[in-house]
Amino acid sequence: MSEQATRPSERLLTVPNVLSALRLVGVPVFVWLIVTERDGWAVALLMASGITDYLDGKIARRYGLESRIGALLDPLADRLYIVTTLLGLAWRQIIPWWLVALLLGRELFIAALLPALRRKGYGPLPVHFVGKAATACLLYAFPLLLLGDGDSTFAAVCRPLGWGFTWWGTGLYWVAGVMYAVQTTRLVRAAPAPA
Secondary structure, eight states, rough: OHHHHHBBBBBOOOOOHHHHHHHHHHHHHHHHHHTTTOHHHHHHHHHHHHHHHHHHHHHHHHHTOOOOHHHHHHHHHHHHHHHHHHHHHHHTTOOOOHHHHHHHHHHHHHHHHHHHHHHHOOOOOOOHHHHHHHHHHHHHHHHHHHHTTSSSSSHHHHHHHHHHHHHHHHHHHHHHHHHHHHHHHHHHHHOOOOO
């Protein structure tokens, strides 16, 4: 495959970018749904977000529609859903605030790497498999935790499944963070200073 075929394009209006943009538009709607305790609709929106997250990447790779804007929009939408869901679940007292701090601490850790990359002329690092797996676990965990908020038999089944995905997602999230830090260190050490 040629270098041109593997390099992200500058195209803005592609199906994957539209799907990512729709996910971003859904974030404030999701916040409203979770705060007003419309849990069924909140779960449906989270599920739709997870499906479109899968589809935008699949379509982009299958049809060669990777773009620079898509490489920014996709992880931004993932992070916004994770942050808003965490805050909503903590506000509703479904998860403890220390878990919010643990997951948001990882985001701050990643953000702290960006200045070093920019000084050497790099943008944000591409998302790798472990990071995607962590996000997938958390996107499964949050709807299950939301559905587990109650006294029904269904809630009793959802709750442990939700916590299982939460711990796997949290662990993988931090493993991915350490991997990004190692990758950043290697790039920064290997790169010459920009002219």
